[in-house]
Amino acid sequence: MANKYTNLCIAVTGLNANDNPGPGMAVIRSLKECFGDDLRIIGLSYESLEPGIYLKELVNKTYQIPYPTEGTAALIERLTYINQQENLDLVIPNFDSELFNFIKIAPQLKQMGIASYLPTQQQLALRDKVHLKDFGTRHSFYVPADHKLYTADDLQKAAAEFSFPMVIKGKFYEAYIVYTMDQALKAFHQLNATWGTPVIAQQHIRGNEINIAALGDGQGNNVSIVAMRKLYITDKGKAWAGVTIKDDNLTQLANSFALATNWKGGYEMEIMSTAEGHLYILEINPRFPAWVYLTAAAGQNQPAALAKMALGEAIEPYTDYQAGKLFVRYSWDHIADIADFQQISAFGEL
Known part of the structure; x- marks a missing residue:
């Protein structure tokens, strides 16, 4: 192990590990495997029941951060506080929906001494799922045909072009293969309620x-x-x-x-x-x-x-x-104390 990586402190998001797991815990395991037990991992969570918060052998301390919808000012304020406590070297965000904000504040983080390694907004x-077909056409990649769905009526056009089955996708996450118009409508309303429009209908390959x-x-x-x-x-x-x-x-x-x-x-x-x-x-x-x-x-x-x-x-x-x-992948029951849940819920730190 190179000495320059001693006392490294890395913040990681995506600590959920349910049936639709975030990448955070896998990223942390990979980092620990390389940098060893000397590495300090700071979890950044959105919910009080993200399992990574309670996996203390992998995550040294967790801080709640504001939802992406709260914008960059709230995020930079929170990260400034966390950095004062922890002296972060690097932050690795792992959710699609939070990347826009992290990319935007990357220059400010750099001034604070916090590195990141992120794509540009462009x-x-x-x-983006909304632009993927156009991107594929420009660069000669095979990409399934798609329709952007803003209302339930748009599903009729998609069904006429693709026929069933087709895939209904959320703007950020989740996808359902649907075989009937009823299933398609249910998926549309569910994804619209969770992630907003456009919902994407994609040709099933x-x-x-x-x-x-x-x-x-x-x-x-x-x-x-x-x-x-x-x-x-x-x-x-x-x-x-x-x-x-x-x-x-x-x-x-x-x-x-x-x-x-x-x-x-x-x-x-x-x-x-x-x-x-x-x-x-x-x-x-x-x-x-x-x-x-x-x-x-x-x-x-x-x-x-x-x-x-x-x-x-x-x-x-x-x-x-x-x-x-x-x-x-497997599921197991991790046992924690209700006091820990109350602590992260009330104070946003554990």
């Missing part, structure tokens, strides 16, 4: 689901690319088990994306590989996936590489990883 917008976790250097290159095939998928479409695979076409696709966008930071490509051999990009998530610990297990620790790059170290791109590494 890069963030390019791969049949094939094998593959995800790619990657880390872009902001100069058009990837430092790391690890591909995983989903083996077990929840009703929310989340991978509950998966195995690392190697395929030059997947590597080439991720490299083409990095080149087209100059992406900086972690990202995930959700791919459908069809019988005809086409790789359709279903989504590009602008942060590490919840399964990112698999990258560390396979030999390319992406969160650790991001941390080192954010702190100014030049990282040589990884060239290989282990295929056949399997992850299986």
